[in-house]
Every structure is written in structure tokens, then in C-alpha cells.
Amino acid sequence: MAQGNRNGKPARALSARGANWPYGPSDELTRDDLARELIGVCMQALKTYGLDDRRLARLAAAVAKERLPGVSRSALLLSDIERLSKTINKWGEDPHYLDATGRPGVLPIAGEKHCFAELARAFFPKRNCLDVVTLGCNTHVMERVGLKKVAMINNAVLFPGNHSLTLAHTVRTVRRFLGTAHYNRHVSADAVFGLPDRAADVDISAQDFVEFVSMIRPQISGLVEMTDRWLIQRSRLRRNRLKRKRLAGIQVFVFRE
Amino acid sequence: MNGGGRAEFARSAMAAVEPLVQLFLELGITSPEAESLLRSLYVHKAHEWLTHSSPSGESPSDVRVSLVTGVHRNFVRRILEDSPRIAAAREQKGHRAERLLDAWYSDPAYLDSSGKPRDLSERMPEPSFHSLASRYIPGATPGVVLEELRRAGVVQLLAEHRVRVRSRTFRLHGLNASNIGEIGQRGRELLETLIHNLRRPEAALFCDSMTSIEIDPARLPVVRDLIARRASTFLSALGQEFSAEASTSRRAKFKRGVRVGLTAYATERS
Numbered sequence: 369m370a371q372g373n374r375n376g377k378p379a380r381a382l383s384a385r386g387a388n389w390p391y392g393p394s395d396e397l398t399r400d401d402l403a404r405e406l407i408g409v410c411m412q413a414l415k416t417y418g419l420d421d422r423r424l425a426r427l428a429a430a431v432a433k434e435r436l437p438g439v440s441r442s443a444l445l446l447s448d449i450e451r452l453s454k455t456i457n458k459w460g461e462d463p464h465y466l467d468a469t470g471r472p473g474v475l476p477i478a479g480e481k482h483c484f485a486e487l488a489r490a491f492f493p494k495r496n497c498l499d500v501v502t503l504g505c506n507t508h509v510m511e512r513v514g515l516k517k518v519a520m521i522n523n524a525v526l527f528p529g530n531h532s533l534t535l536a537h538t539v540r541t542v543r544r545f546l547g548t549a550h551y552n553r554h555v556s557a558d559a560v561f562g563l564p565d566r567a568a569d570v571d572i573s574a575q576d577f578v579e580f581v582s583m584i585r586p587q588i589s590g591l592v593e594m595t596d597r598w599l600i601q602r603s604r605l606r607r608n609r610l611k612r613k614r615l616a617g618i619q620v621f622v623f624r625e
Numbered sequence: 626m627n628g629g630g631r632a633e634f635a636r637s638a639m640a641a642v643e644p645l646v647q648l649f650l651e652l653g654i655t656s657p658e659a660e661s662l663l664r665s666l667y668v669h670k671a672h673e674w675l676t677h678s679s680p681s682g683e684s685p686s687d688v689r690v691s692l693v694t695g696v697h698r699n700f701v702r703r704i705l706e707d708s709p710r711i712a713a714a715r716e717q718k719g720h721r722a723e724r725l726l727d728a729w730y731s732d733p734a735y736l737d738s739s740g741k742p743r744d745l746s747e748r749m750p751e752p753s754f755h756s757l758a759s760r761y762i763p764g765a766t767p768g769v770v771l772e773e774l775r776r777a778g779v780v781q782l783l784a785e786h787r788v789r790v791r792s793r794t795f796r797l798h799g800l801n802a803s804n805i806g807e808i809g810q811r812g813r814e815l816l817e818t819l820i821h822n823l824r825r826p827e828a829a830l831f832c833d834s835m836t837s838i839e840i841d842p843a844r845l846p847v848v849r850d851l852i853a854r855r856a857s858t859f860l861s862a863l864g865q866e867f868s869a870e871a872s873t874s875r876r877a878k879f880k881r882g883v884r885v886g887l888t889a890y891a892t893e894r895s
Contacts, residue, residue, distance in 0.1 A: 461847075463843055463844065463847070466846070466847060467783065467784070467846075468846060469781070469789070469846050469850060470844075470845075470846030470847035470848070470849060470850040470851075471744075471789075471850060473784075474783070474784055474785045474787065508738070511746075511750055512750070513746065513785045513787070514785070517785060519744065519785070519787065521737060521743055521744070522737045522738040522739075523737070523738070523739060524738040524739065526738060582731070582733075582740060583861075583862070583865050585738075585739060585740035586739055586740040586741060586858045586861065586862075587858060587862050589738070589739030589740060589741075589858075590739070590854065590855055590858045590859075593739070594855070
């Protein structure tokens with residue numbers, strides 16, 4: 369389905385047709401082919417989460433009837449993850465939570481000051497501190513040190529095996545990418561570059577792919593960490609405090625088709 | 626010399642050799658390396674002694690040196706071909722601990738999500754230093770390995786029985802031949818680049834710095850750690866990017882290749 373065009377012919381037929389190249393902005397046939405392909409790609413992905421054709425068709429029909437976008441379930445699901453990200457950001461930045469070497473220190477869970485409970489109270493005011501510890505351990509952000517302390521082990525929240533969170537993360541990623549594509553589509557001729565959207569891809573073996581991932585992981589991590597620090601510092605500036613703000617950032621991931 | 630006499634002599638010799646062994650340990654010379662060096666010295670000294678003892682000053686045969694030293698004549702010949710040195714076969718290609726350090730920097734079980742080595746608990750929970758040492762230096766007690774790495778300044782013991790790795794290479798800190806050699810090498814490279822740029826500005830080599838900033842001394846550990854992480858990530862990426870270039874160059878037959886490198890270092894001034 370993902371590879372078909374409006375007439376049910378394989379998408380490959382598009383290039384074989386060879387007409388109207390390069391496709392203009394008002395080429396409806398091409399637009400419909402691509403929209404169909406995009407829907408197909410999403411449906412294929414959703415099927416891996418256990419949704420069958422009938423259920424997908426019913427959900428699609430319900431969405432088509434909606435006049436306004438509904439409540440973002442993904443945002444609700446990811447809100448705890450975002451709070452946890454902010455928690456570890458503070459843990460990794462605030463001198464009160466760092467050890468003598470400048471890295472996130474091992475923190476006592478309970479207490480008033482300079483402990484994990486203090487962080488939990490700041491970012492999860494309605495949650496029990498021990499629940500936050502459990503969330504942190506389950507998402508591989510921290511580990512318990514004995515019974516009364518915790519250590520940060522990762523500066524990124526991971527949720528392997530949690531299908532709902534993965535799907536919510538996918539929704540957010542797709543929405544963000546579509547926003548960037550939408551912006552770049554409307555960029556005026558004066559601002560030729562739009563928002564940066566770059567890719568690099570080459571056919572490589574499975575073994576090289578493993579090496580590639582281990583090579584690129586620290587680079588991506590460094591880039592994201594650097595971006596995070598820059599954005600936080602800029603948003604905290606006194607002169608920016610009262611300005612209207614919108615969420616902005618970068619998202620980087622490795623892919624293999 | 627009877628058995629008792631030999632034992633007495635061995636005890637006396639031990640007192641004389643002990644400081645030397647201490648020095649070898651500080652220099653990172655292993656026992657097989659020291660034994661090889663001693664054997665080589667033994668053969669050379671025996672050769673010299675026998676030559677002097679001969680009324681005609683004639684060089685002794687390899688067989689004679691072999692009889693005196695107990696070293697096989699084939700080895701005697703090979704050893705005498707060079708000045709006293711550690712045999713190549715015995716020369717440690719890398720400290721045993723380097724296997725462990727390599728794994729700490731590359732085995733996914735001991736890395737964090739950004740691909741950097743994790744701080745490990747000494748024993749529990751897993752992944753721990755204990756499991757890392759048992760896996761990569763089997764036969765050695767993890768506690769002893771940890772103490773040795775700590776002594777060399779390669780790992781740092783943190784609160785709560787946690788361990789942090791500080792360097793991928795096993796090197797004894799302080800004033801020793803290897804470290805002083807490195808100062809010379811680094812200093813020479815920097816001066817060569819600066820002098821080259823003065824003499825040939827049209828073909829200047831890259832030499833640049835970020836604008837220095839003044840920070841709160843309390844933030845120094847964070848900034849040091851950040852500089853170290855960013856710079857090492859960058860250098861490692863550049864090394865990977867050039868690895869294809871380097872392997873192509875290795876295959877090609879140049880009359881004279883050019884050795885290219887990039888060094889980064891942090892500066893601090895109070």
C-alpha cells in the first residue's frame with residue numbers, strides 16, 4: 369500500500385511516466401500519490417503496534433471528521449518524560465548536585481536540600497519521590513546506590529519495550545518534522561535556506577552499521593547536549609524573560625531503511 | 626657454594642635488587658621484561674668478563690658464554706647482536722589493564738546512552754567494575770586491578786564505592802622517561818607549527834583558539850569536564866573521518882609521506 373499510487377500501480381511507475389518533471393507545486397496527481405504514500409508509510413508503521421486495517425480505517429475516519437485537533441494524548445504521555453528530562457538537566461547542571469569533578473553526583477534520595485527529593489519536588493510536585501525514582505530507573509536514567517541513594521547513569525531518557533511511549537515519541541517526532549517541512553515549503557526566495565534539514569545516507573553492511581552507530585553516538589549526543597545548554601542559557605536571559613516563546617530545538621536520529 | 630650459602634647470598638642480593646625492582650614498577654616495566662633485560666645483561670657481561678679473563682684477549686665462543694650463563698647458545702648469539710635490551714618477544718605490547726580500559730570505552734554494556742564510559746559501582750549493581758575486570762583480566766583479583774589502576778591515576782574512586790575511568794591508556798603519572806618524552810614531542814609539534822606559520826603565512830597550518838572566558842572557580846570542574854568531553858568527541862570524530870584517508874595512504878607507495886595531526890589542549894590562568 370505504501371508503494372502504490374492513485375491507480376493502484378506501483379510508485380515506481382511515477383518515474384517511468386517521466387512527464388512533468390520536475391513536478392510543479394500544483395501537480396495534483398503527484399501530490400495525491402505522495403499523500404497516499406505518506407498515509408501508507410504511517411499505516412504500515414501503526415500495524416506493527418497491533419492495529420489492523422479495519423481499526424485503522426475507523427480511526428482515520430474519526431480523525432477526518434474532527435474539526436479541531438483533539439487533546440494531544442502524546443503530549444500527556446510524554447509529559448512525565450519531559451519532566452524527567454528537566455530533572456536530569458538540573459541534576460547535571462546545578463552545582464548543588466554535582467560532585468567535585470563536575471559530574472552529576474550520587475544523591476541521597478530523601479532529605480530537604482541537595483537531594484533527589486528536592487529535584488522531584490521541583491519537577492513532579494504531585495508525585496511521590498519514590499515513584500519518580502522508579503520512573504528514572506525504568507527509563508535507564510538513574511540507578512539505585514544501596515537503599516538510600518541514586519546515581520545518574522544516562523543523560524537521555526530511554527524507553528525500550530514501552531510501546532505506548534515509543535508511539536507517543538513517534539507522533540511528536542513526525543509532528544515536529546512536518547512542521548519544519550511546512551515552514552521550509554513556505555520559505556521566501558530571499559531566505560533560501562529555511563530551517564536546517566540535512567541527511568546523509570549510503571548503502572553499508574550490517575557490520576559497518578554497528579560501527580557507524582558507535583562512532584556517531586557520541587557526536588550526536590554532544591551536539592544535542594550543546595544545543596540544550598545554548599537554548600537553556602538563552603531562554604533564561606533576563607532580557608528574554610517576558611518575551612513570547614515557542615518550543616524550538618533539534619532532533620537527531622540514525623536510520624536504516 | 627653450598628645450599629645454605631646460596632640462600633644467604635640470594636637474601637643479600639635481594640636487598641640490593643629491591644630498589645631496582647621498585648624503580649621498574651614505577652616505570653611500568655613488567656617482570657618478564659625485567660627478566661629479559663637481566664638475561665641480556667648477563668650474556669653481555671659474561672662475554673666481556675670472559676674476554677678480559679682470556680690471556681690473549683680473545684672473544685669467547687657462543688658455546689662458552691652459554692656454558693657460563695646457562696642461556697642457550699642460539700640465544701647467546703642473538704642477544705650479543707644488540708646492546709643489552711628487553712627482547713622484542715617479551716616486550717609488553719600493552720599493559721594487561723589496557724584490555725580492560727579498551728572494553729570500558731567500547732563494550733556497550735559499560736557505556737552510557739551517549740557512548741561514553743559509565744561510572745561503575747565496584748560490585749553491585751551490574752554493570753560493575755568487578756564484572757568488567759573478571760571478564761577482561763581473568764585470573765586477576767578485581768580489587769587488586771582496581772588498586773593498580775587507581776595508583777596509576779587511570780581511574781578515580783568516587784563516593785559510594787563507585788569508579789570512574791579517566792584515561793583510555795595505562796600510563797604511570799609523574800616524572801618518568803615516557804611522560805617527559807611526550808612533553809618534548811608535544812612542545813616540539815606546537816613550536817614547529819607556530820614557526821611554520823611565521824615563515825610561511827601563505828601556507829599556514831591551522832592554529833586557533835576559542836575566546837577565553839572568565840568563570841566562577843566553583844564552575845571549574847564542570848567546565849573542565851565539558852571541554853574534555855567535547856574535545857575528545859571532536860578529535861575522535863576527526864580520526865574516524867580520516868581513517869579511510871589513512872588506509873588509502875598506507876596502500877599507496879609514497880617516497881615521503883606527510884604526517885598530519887591535530888592536538889587540542891585546554892588553558893587556564895588564575
